[in-house]
Amino acid sequence: xxxxxxxxxxxxxxxxxxxIRASWLDPIMQGFAVLGHKGYFVIAVCLILMIVKKTRRVGxxxxxxxxxxxxxxxxxxxxxxxxxxPYEAVSGLVRVGWAESDKSFPSGHVxxxxxxxxxxxxxxxxxxxxxLLIIYSIFMAFSRMYLGVHYPTDVIVPFFTAxxxxxxxxxxxxxxxLHKPVRVMMLDGSSFREETGSAGEPxxxxxxxxxxxxxxxxxxxxxxxxxxxxxxDKV
Numbered sequence: 001x002x003x004x005x006x007x008x009x010x011x012x013x014x015x016x017x018x019x020i021r022a023s024w025l026d027p028i029m030q031g032f033a034v035l036g037h038k039g040y041f042v043i044a045v046c047l048i049l050m051i052v053k054k055t056r057r058v059g060x061x062x063x064x065x066x067x068x069x070x071x072x073x074x075x076x077x078x079x080x081x082x083x084x085x086p087y088e089a090v091s092g093l094v095r096v097g098w099a100e101s102d103k104s105f106p107s108g109h110v111x112x113x114x115x116x117x118x119x120x121x122x123x124x125x126x127x128x129x130x131x132l133l134i135i136y137s138i139f140m141a142f143s144r145m146y147l148g149v150h151y152p153t154d155v156i157v158p159f160f161t162a163x164x165x166x167x168x169x170x171x172x173x174x175x176x177x178l179h180k181p182v183r184v185m186m187l188d189g190s191s192f193r194e195e196t197g198s199a200g201e202p203x204x205x206x207x208x209x210x211x212x213x214x215x216x217x218x219x220x221x222x223x224x225x226x227x228x229x230x231x232x233d234k235v
Contacts, residue, residue, distance in 0.1 A: 009088045009151035016146055017093060030097045030169035032143035042116070044065060062119045063174055068165035069115035070108070073158055078103045087148045096147045106151045111158035113137040115217070118166035 034039050046066060049059025083105035088096035102108075115136045121130030141155035 005153065009153055010093075012152045013086050013093055013145060013148055017148065020146065021096070025166070026096055029143040029146045032140050033097060033109070033147060033149075035158075036112060036140065039066075039108075039112065040071070042112055055119055058120065058123050061123045061169055062116050062205055064169035064173060065115040065119035065162075065166040066168055067157075069111045069162045073106050073111040073161055074108045074158055078105055078108070078162070083104045083154070085149055087149050090215075093148050095149060097149075100149050105154045106157045106161065107141070107144050107154045108158075109142045109144055109152075109164040110137060110155045113140045114159050114162035115166050115169075118163050119169060122166065122170045130228055163214075 017185045046059055046063040049055045052059075063185060080101050085095075085100055087093050087099075113133070117130055117133030117137050120133055123128065124130060138158070141159075143151035144155050145152060
């Protein structure tokens with residue numbers, strides 16, 4: 001079974017080389033490689049998203065998803081499996097572009113692209129940005145095989161592992177959002193108290209309690225006014 005998978009991996013790459021490669025496609029496929037090279041572009045995008053206040057929340061989710069995906073795929077699995085690059089192992093396969101310095105399984109380029117796409121799908125209300133990023137991830141996987149630097153299984157597995165890490169990032173940050181302390185100003189404006197958000201949206205419980213306190217103060221003032229009027233009638 002394992003030998004059959006290895007043979008299929010090699011056959012697919014040789015098919016790409018013989019029937020799909022074209023001189024006009026080479027620079028396009030290498031362009032995808034540049035976008036994922038060493039993670040520089042992704043790091044820049046994450047920093048920009050986190051700096052801009054309007055996109056800071058999305059930036060936090062994307063950054064954590066990318067970080068968890070990198071730790072699982074690039075740090076753990078690559079070193080644990082230690083698979084050599086296909087252009088070093090498949091007879092007759094010629095690499096397009098530069099050689100890669102790390103191991104082959106799984107593809108870090110694809111894992112990063114998928115982690116970003118799923119994180120955006122989970123957080124952003126409009127779905128078209130996430131869908132476009134999923135399409136980008138598919139093209140990234142295609143380019144890695146086209147260039148001869150990854151086996152098919154190298155680019156298929158990250159769609160599952162990176163998706164899992166994006167969901168993990170979502171659950172972690174949602175937990176933090178729902179349980180972070182919220183500072184609420186007291187009615188006299190002189191002090192603050194910290195309370196943990198209740199179930200549902202963060203701060204919803206605090207808002208309700210503050211509104212109740214305002215109503216209680218208004219009722220107390222109204223009662224004080226009635227008492228003063230009663231005392232005046234008595235006099």
